[in-house]
Amino acid sequence: MNLKIYKSLWGVTGSLQEQVSRIAEAGYDGVECAVSEVGDPAEFQAMLREYHLDYIPLIYTEGTDHVVEFRRLVSLASSFRPEKIVAHAGRDLWKFSDQVQFFEKALLIEKEFGIPIAHETHRRRPLFSPMNAVALMQQLPELKVNADLSHWCCVTESMLEDHSNAIQLAASRAIHIHSRVGYENGPQVPDPAAPEWTGHLRIFESWWKVIIDEEKKRGVSDFTVTPEYGPPSYMQTVPFSNAPLADLWEVCFWSAGRFRELFEQYS
Numbered sequence: 001m002n003l004k005i006y007k008s009l010w011g012v013t014g015s016l017q018e019q020v021s022r023i024a025e026a027g028y029d030g031v032e033c034a035v036s037e038v039g040d041p042a043e044f045q046a047m048l049r050e051y052h053l054d055y056i057p058l059i060y061t062e063g064t065d066h067v068v069e070f071r072r073l074v075s076l077a078s079s080f081r082p083e084k085i086v087a088h089a090g091r092d093l094w095k096f097s098d099q100v101q102f103f104e105k106a107l108l109i110e111k112e113f114g115i116p117i118a119h120e121t122h123r124r125r126p127l128f129s130p131m132n133a134v135a136l137m138q139q140l141p142e143l144k145v146n147a148d149l150s151h152w153c154c155v156t157e158s159m160l161e162d163h164s165n166a167i168q169l170a171a172s173r174a175i176h177i178h179s180r181v182g183y184e185n186g187p188q189v190p191d192p193a194a195p196e197w198t199g200h201l202r203i204f205e206s207w208w209k210v211i212i213d214e215e216k217k218r219g220v221s222d223f224t225v226t227p228e229y230g231p232p233s234y235m236q237t238v239p240f241s242n243a244p245l246a247d248l249w250e251v252c253f254w255s256a257g258r259f260r261e262l263f264e265q266y267s
Contacts, residue, residue: 001216003263004224005256006056009033011231011248020047026253030054032086032226035076045080055080056176056224061089067105074113083222084116084175086146092128096135099126103140118146118176123187129155130166137169147174148228149207150182157184159203171210175220178228179208179259188229190236191246193254201258208259209266216267223263227255 007028012019016039023031031048035057038044048055057077061069070089077085090102103119103126110117119127127133127145130152137143147170152160160167181192181204189197208225215223229235229251236245 001220001267002222003260003267004029004054004222005260006030006032006054006224006226007252007256008226008228009037010228016044017047020051020053024051024053028053028256030056030224032056032058032228034058034060035073035080041079055082056084056086056226057082058086059089061087066090066102067109070106071109074109074115074117078113078115082115084118084224086118086120086176088120088122088125090119090126092124092126092132094126096132099132099136100139102126103136103143107140107142116144116175118144118174120146120178121148121151121170123151123155130160130163130170134166134169137173143173144175145170145173146176146178147171147207147211148178148180149204150178150180150187153182153184154187159184159200160207167207167210171207171214174211174214175224177208177211177225179204179225179255180228181255186236188234188236191251192258193251205262208262212263212266223267225259227252227259229255 005028007023009019009031020031030053057080059073059077063069066089074085089106090099121127121133126136128151181189181197181201183189183200189200192201229248231248232242232244235248237243
């Protein structure tokens with residue numbers, strides 16, 4: 001099983017060409033970003049080929065008909081011929097039965113296009129909490145997830161001590177990871193390399209190890225991960241100056257290296 005580490009364009013500055021060039025020079029295997037960020041698809045694909053980078057498209061459904069929007073965005077993302085798609089799809093405020101119906105239709109669309117789609121365990125979306133995610137995964141055995149477990153910590157104000165079943169079930173469905181360390185009161189620690197966050201980092205690494213083990217059991221060829229951290233205001237800032245508490249690029253780069261060490265140890 002090979003490890004592929006992707007870099008999110010979230011918070012990266014400069015032109016698209018400069019961003020992609022910098023990502024390649026830093027040793028990442030690919031780029032992750034919304035299909036709306038790439039401009040002309042042909043030019044972006046040529047850029048990826050030039051720098052020998054893969055691409056994971058992100059899609060976000062909004063509006064009054066999420067199924068129609070989901071199909072449109074999956075079709076757009078499929079034009080890049082990606083190995084997988086990451087989706088922020090549906091809404092947390094829907095009735096549970098409506099959430100199930102949406103994912104049933106989303107799974108049919110996934111089969112139609114033949115590209116695995118990882119639905120984020122993300123706030124504002126149906127998989128926002130471990131409780132709701134478990135209920136949905138139990139109803140929908142083919143539903144796959146992108147494990148961003150920092151959101152569950154934020155929603156439950158815990159380090160998921162009471163949700164081991166949800167972690168195990170999510171691990172069995174995970175086909176991608178956003179390896180961001182969160183904490184009880186937020187989805188992102190300022191800098192996971194700081195010693196005051198070592199305990200939280202190790203808890204997250206124990207969850208990622210479970211996912212590595214599950215992917216290994218399934219015999220996947222490529223294990224994909226994005227060390228996704230966000231810029232201000234997602235990143236905490238100094239009052240009045242609004243200066244970020246850490247360097248976003250360095251936080252992501254450090255996290256990529258740390259995950260590579262974890263993978264080499266447990267894969």
